[in-house]
Every structure is written in structure tokens, then in C-alpha cells.
């Protein structure tokens with residue numbers, strides 16, 4: 052894939068704000084007359100929204116944007132336009148043409164390395180600058196508003212920061228060149244996009260929702276990384292998983308059933324697209340030790356058969372989370388059980404990705420500590 056590039060970034064519109072402490076108190080005082088905010092409405096969303104986070108987020112898979120394609124993607128309360136030049140460079144830009152505001156995702160066309168606006172035909176080069184005007188005109192001094200982006204691990208990742216700051220941490224490229232025939236999945240969900248990473252720290256649910264037994268979990272915080280190690284049994288088989296969360300948008304999972312010689316690398320992406328709406332994407336890349344000894348054509352065939360089955364199995368296991376993520380609320384003061392201190396660690400770690408004023412995580416951290424200590 053082409054070398055990633057960076058662009059000037061602008062603050063997206065429509066950022067949510069967390070409820071203030073004053074709001075919380077007010078809600079308690081008036082709850083006699085109004086339903087509690089945690090009660091689900093049949094006519095609209097009543098769960099408290101959560102701010103969009105800072106960090107790297109996938110806006111689409113790479114294979115969804117072929118050379119010459121122009122796509123509109125929702126991201127953090129607004130639309131972005133993603134396009135790929137004929138030579139294969141992917142670009143992520145704000146949608147509106149700097150000339151007279153045409154939406155470049157509605158009728159914009161790739162012409163070689165340029166993007167051409169549908170309204171008056173201005174052409175913009177890969178660095179965003181206007182390089183050509185229609186006949187008889189001189190190109191204006193105008194530039195598309197680009198986003199910091201990287202294309203890696205099969206996805207187009209866009210950086211977001213609430214104060215317009217450039218990226219101060221990166222996601223590594225995974226070498227999965229030995230993996231054949233990876234499978235991809237995508238689900239549109241409601242609720243809280245950080246459920247994906249929080250889920251990696253939720254030991255109790257691995258047994259109750261996913262059917263693992265003899266579960267144990269440990270974690271390590273390393274700046275923007277949260278590394279979770281899980282050991283368990285799956286239908287009697289030993290199971291190991293090492294989940295490395297890079298911020299709240301990307302999780303690399305190295306999962307193994309060592310006695311069967313099966314290993315699956317999963318790349319999972321959580322992307323906030325609108326208030327209380329998010330997209331969960333993932334790819335799974337199995338490898339089976341015994342296949343390595345087989346001749347290449349047979350190996351290829353084996354993965355062609357195995358991978359769709361492995362994909363279905365993963366969906367059947369992970370899919371147990373989807374309806375719960377979709378419908379759950381976010382409690383500022385959850386009542387934790389013994390052994391659930393990992394939630395405290397998750398909220399403390401994840402607070403670094405939110406604007407300081409969003410506040411409820413710091414408050415919740417205190418309550419979480421007290422609850423877990425009981």
C-alpha cells in the first residue's frame with residue numbers, strides 16, 4: 052500500500068459533550084417527575100452520550116476504495132470524502148470544495164492523480180492544492196482540507212484530536228503477508244464505541260457471554276497502549292489471547308488454541324460515526340501449524356476452506372457482544388463485583404483520549420476503585 056501522508060486537520064463538527072456534574076445533580080432532583088435518564092425510551096435515544104475520543108480510527112477498509120473510487124464516510128459527527136488516485140494513493144478530505152462549496156463526494160471524479168470537482172471542474176492534486184481550472188480560467192489559490200491519515204493493516208485510518216493537534220502516537224503496521232485469504236466483517240452498532248476495548252478487560256463476560264471456562268486476565272498499560280493477556284479453555288481446549296489496544300480505535304488480537312496448532316490474528320476497529328452510533332470492523336487471519344508443511348497449492352486450498360469456517364466461528368463467538376453493546380448504557384458509577392478492578396484500570400487509561408473537560412471518567416474512576424475494593 053502507498054506510503055501514508057499527513058494533511059492539515061480541522062476540528063470536526065457536532066462533538067458531543069458529557070453531562071456536567073451540575074446536570075447530574077439536577078437529574079437526581081427532578082427524577083420524581085421525569086423518568087430516570089437510564090430508562091430506555093421507545094421513541095428516541097435517552098442514554099447519556101459520550102464525547103468523541105482522540106486517536107486513530109478506521110473509516111473504511113482499504114479494499115472498499117479501489118483506484119479511481121470516491122466514497123463518503125461518516126466519522127465523528129460529520130462526513131469525510133475518501134478517494135484513491137489511479138496510482139493507488141488514498142486521501143481523506145473534508146467534503147466541501149474551497150471554490151464554492153460543492154460536496155466532492157457527490158459527483159467528484161478521480162482523474163489520474165487529481166480529484167475533479169463536479170461544479171466548475173477545478174482539479175486538486177494529491178497534496179490538496181488546486182492544479183487546474185476549466186478552460187480559460189486560472190486555478191485559484193485554494194487547497195482541499197485534508198485529514199491526517201494512514202493506510203495500514205487493511206484499513207484507512209484517520210486521526211482525530213479535539214484540539215486539532217497532530218498525531219503524537221502511531222499504530223504499527225502488522226506483517227500478515229504470510230496469511231492467506233483474510234476475512235473481513237463490519238457491523239453498524241448503537242451505543243458506546245469504547246465498548247470494544249472495554250470488552251477486552253471484562254473477564255466475567257468471557258465466561259458468561261462467550262462460553263470460555265477457567266478464565267484469567269492480566270493487563271499492562273504502556274502509554275496509549277493497553278495490553279491484555281487472557282488465558283482460558285474453549286470446550287476443554289487451552290486458549291490464549293493477547294489483545295493490544297492502540298487507543299480506543301484499534302485492537303490487535305493474537306489468539307491461539309495451542310494444542311490444535313491454530314492461531315488467529317484478529318484486527319478490530321471501533322469507529323464513532325455519530326452521537327451514539329459506531330462501526331465495529333474486523334479482519335481475521337488464521338494460520339494452522341500443520342498446513343505449513345503442505346505444498347503451496349494444497350495450503351492455499353486448505354485456507355480457502357478453513358477461513359470462512361473460522362470467520363463464522365468468530366462471529367458466533369464475538370457476535371454475542373453485539374446486541375449487548377447495542378443496547379447497554381454507560382453508568383458513571385457501576386456496581387462492580389470482586390475481581391473486576393480491570394474496569395477501573397480501563398477507565399483510567401481511556402481518560403487520556405478524551406478532552407480534560409469531559410470529566411466523568413475521572414469521577415467514575417474513584418467510584419470504580421471503591422466498588423471493586425469491596
Ligand code: FES
Nearest residue numbers: 148150151168171
Ligand atoms: S465549487 Fe468546486 S469547482 Fe466550483
Ligand SMILES: [Fe+2]
Nearest residue numbers: 250256369372
Ligand atoms: Fe466479548
